[in-house]
Amino acid sequence: MACINLASTKEVNLQKSLVHHKLWDLENVKLKPRQLCIFTKKLQQFAQDKGRIGCQNVYYHSSQYKSQAFAQSKQALETLNYKFVDVRDRSKNSADKQLITDCVNLVAPKPFPKTIILVLGDWDYAGLISVLKALTINVIVFAQRNSTSPRLINLVGEENFHYVEDFLQKPSYLPLDL
16 A cells, blocks of 8 residues: 555654545445546545645445546546555455555554544444544544445544535535546
8 A cells, every 4th residue: 555654754744643534435435537536636625624644545446447537537536646446356345344454554553643534434344433433543434325324423423424415515625627
C-alpha cells in the first residue's frame, strides 16, 4: 500500500494532525464516473480541513469497472494521489477484508492517525470501527442511503456520519472540472 510513512519523513506542519483518508469500499459506495470525481474532490478538501492526508485508497474489483468513463475518472483521481487497490480475490467480502487489513496495518505503528475517513456502508466494518474508536481514533463514515446499516450510524455517531448524496449536493469551493 502506497502511503506516507511518517517515520521516514519530517513533520512539515506540526499543527495539523494526520488523517489517513480515505479507505473506500467501492463495492459499497458506487458512483457514476462524474459523481465519483465530484465526490472525491469534495472529500479530499473535507479531509484536508481535518489534517494532513496520509493515504487515499479505493478498493474495487477491476472486472466490474471496465467502462471508458470509469477509466478516465480513475486516471484523473490517480493524479490527485488516489490509489486504486484492485482486489483480485473474488470471494465473498474480499474487498472488505483487504480494506480492514490495510487499515489495521495503518494504525499498528505509532504515531497513528487522529482521524480515519471510511467510505463504505455495511455492518461488516463494525469490528474495525470499534477497534479504531478504542484507539481514540476519530472515525468519519460516508455512505449511500441505499446501502447503509442503521447500526453503523449509531456506532460512529450522527456527527461523524454523512450520506454521500447529501455531500454531493453541498456547494463546493473546489473547481469541479477535470
